[in-house]
Amino acid sequence: MNDLERVGRERGCYFTADQLLDTEFPDPRWAVEGLIPEGLTLLAGAPKLGKSWLALGIGISIAAGGYALGSIETAPPADVLYLALEDTPRRLKSRLTKMLAGEPAPRGLTIMTQMPSMPQATELIAGWLDEHRDARLVVVDVLGKIRPSLAANADRYDADYKVISALKQIADNYGIAIVAVTHVRKMADGDVFNTVSGSTGLTGAADTTLVLRRARGEHGASLHITGRDVEENEYALTFAPETGTWTLDGTDLHQAAERVATNKAVAGVSDDMAAVIELVNSKPEGVRAGDVATALGWPSTKATTYLNRACDQGRISKPGRGLFAAGVMSVSSVSSAEVLDFERHTNNRHHTPGMGA
Numbered sequence: 001m002n003d004l005e006r007v008g009r010e011r012g013c014y015f016t017a018d019q020l021l022d023t024e025f026p027d028p029r030w031a032v033e034g035l036i037p038e039g040l041t042l043l044a045g046a047p048k049l050g051k052s053w054l055a056l057g058i059g060i061s062i063a064a065g066g067y068a069l070g071s072i073e074t075a076p077p078a079d080v081l082y083l084a085l086e087d088t089p090r091r092l093k094s095r096l097t098k099m100l101a102g103e104p105a106p107r108g109l110t111i112m113t114q115m116p117s118m119p120q121a122t123e124l125i126a127g128w129l130d131e132h133r134d135a136r137l138v139v140v141d142v143l144g145k146i147r148p149s150l151a152a153n154a155d156r157y158d159a160d161y162k163v164i165s166a167l168k169q170i171a172d173n174y175g176i177a178i179v180a181v182t183h184v185r186k187m188a189d190g191d192v193f194n195t196v197s198g199s200t201g202l203t204g205a206a207d208t209t210l211v212l213r214r215a216r217g218e219h220g221a222s223l224h225i226t227g228r229d230v231e232e233n234e235y236a237l238t239f240a241p242e243t244g245t246w247t248l249d250g251t252d253l254h255q256a257a258e259r260v261a262t263n264k265a266v267a268g269v270s271d272d273m274a275a276v277i278e279l280v281n282s283k284p285e286g287v288r289a290g291d292v293a294t295a296l297g298w299p300s301t302k303a304t305t306y307l308n309r310a311c312d313q314g315r316i317s318k319p320g321r322g323l324f325a326a327g328v329m330s331v332s333s334v335s336s337a338e339v340l341d342f343e344r345h346t347n348n349r350h351h352t353p354g355m356g357a
Contacts, residue, residue, distance in 0.1 A: 028229055031137045031177035032058060032068045034253045037229040039207030040168035041179045042143075044196045049214045050221070050239050051181050053095070054246045055139045056082060058179075060099060062137050063106035069237065070247035078136035079108045081128055083115055085145035098244045121146040122166050129174045140167070141181040160201030168205060184211065192224045214239070220249070222260055234260045261326065265315040273315075276306045280316045286325035 001009075008014025015023065029038040036058070045051045061068040065077035084092055092111060110128070115121050129135055140146060147163045150156065164180070171178040182202070184195040192211050196203055203209050208227030214220070219239045226232040236249035236259035248256040262281045266274040279295055280287055292303035307324050310316045317327030 029136070029175055029177075031062060031179075032072055032074060034072065034230065035068075035210070035225065036137070036177050036179060037208060037227070038175055038177050039171050039229070040164055040205070041177060041208040041210060041227070042164075042196060042202060042206045043179050043181045043210045043212065044184050045212035045214075046184055049212060049216075050246065051212055052084070052087070052141055053099075053239070053244050054212065055141050055179060055181055056084070056092075056095060057099060057245055059109055059137060059139055060096075060106060063109035064103075070245070071250075071252055072248075077106065077108055078134055079110070079132040080106075081110050081112070081125065081132070081135065081138045083112050083138070083140050083146075085113065085115055085140070086142055087113060089113055095244055101243060115146050117146050117148050118163065118166060119148075122170055126170055126173075129170070129176065135174070135176055138171075138176060138178045139181065140178065143180040143182045157199040157201040160199045161205045162201075164202055164205035168207065171207075180206075193226055212237075220263075221246075222263075233257050236260045236263060258326070265310075269315075273306060273310060276303070277310055277315055280307075280310070280324050281326040284326070286319060286323045288322050288324070 005014055030036065031038070043051055043055060058068050059080040059082045060066070062074045062078055063080045065075040068074050087095075092113065096105060110132075115124070125138060129138070143163070150159050167178050167180060170176075183197040185197050187195070189195050192213065193203055193209055194200075195211065196209065206227070208225065208230055211224040213222050213224065219241070221237045221239060223235045223237050224233075225235070233253075235253060235256035237246050237256070238249050239246050249259040250256040258281065262278055265277045265281070269277070275296055276292060279292060283291075289300050289304040289307055292298065292307060293300045296303070307316070311318045311324060317325050319325050319327075
């Protein structure tokens with residue numbers, strides 16, 4: 001046996017293809033099913049848009065065995081370490097009081113407001129995990145508070161990759177999820193994941209990346225997700241400032257993704273057009289002009305006109321003769337002139353709150 005095979009087999013990382021196919025592996029553990037698997041997750045967003053409320057809310061739900069984002073079951077309860085490194089104990093007490101709304105605080109949620117930089121930080125996290133073997137989540141809020149200083153001549157990509165890899169190694173060793181909260185750049189980019197602050201070494205080393213986008217002053221938001229063990233998608237969320245909680249816009253992730261598609265499809269259209277698109281998107285089996293006319297109390301000619309124009313603009317699809325269904329293709333190709341020409345008689349524009357810029 002050669003040294004490569006010997007070392008690889010000792011570490012459990014050497015396989016022939018047939019051996020790999022015959023090997024049974026346990027299913028990945030989830031901190032929040034469909035969103036946060038075991039491993040290293042980046043949670044990025046602009047400052048003061050609710051990332052910390054989101055992270056703390058998820059920590060509370062896991063420690064209490066409740067429902068993350070109001071819909072995703074996290075039972076049974078598990079220990080959570082939340083490193084709130086930009087907050088004071090007083091502020092955290094205020095947030096917890098608001099979020100718990102009279103419910104008892106989960107004893108499994110441990111909070112720390114100061115932490116040394118890496119590598120001492122990772123050593124302390126590992127030591128805590130040694131004593132909390134049923135832990136499921138560690139939150140580092142924010143990553144910049146524990147990352148070591150970057151030398152003047154250091155390569156930014158290599159440094160970022162090493163920081164994330166060190167945290168990922170802990171997550172992998174203990175079979176837990178670590179969420180590292182970070183910021184996004186102000187510069188716009190066609191790919192939302194390219195807005196994560198730092199080099200691509202951060203997102204390249206992470207198992208999962210979440211980007212929260214919310215317009216200032218709005219309660220609605222979109223949560224973009226990509227990763228190795230998750231389906232790339234975008235989910236609609238709603239923030240309730242009176243309780244400090246984030247919830248899915250829908251009963252589950254599927255509905256939250258459908259809501260994003262509907263929000264995009266109705267952005268910048270009149271109330272009449274929005275009503276048509278929302279009706280179509282609510283009917284998985286599809287609708288015909290007569291169905292729309294009956295539901296909205298319109299003449300059939302008006303329903304037909306709106307359905308055809310929505311289809312032409314890529315806001316809905318037409319899978320069969322006279323049948324219209326959900327299926328947003330590309331609304332970016334629709335010019336403002338086309339929309340305004342069709343709806344110039346309508347002054348009451350449909351506004352979709354909370355879609356991040």
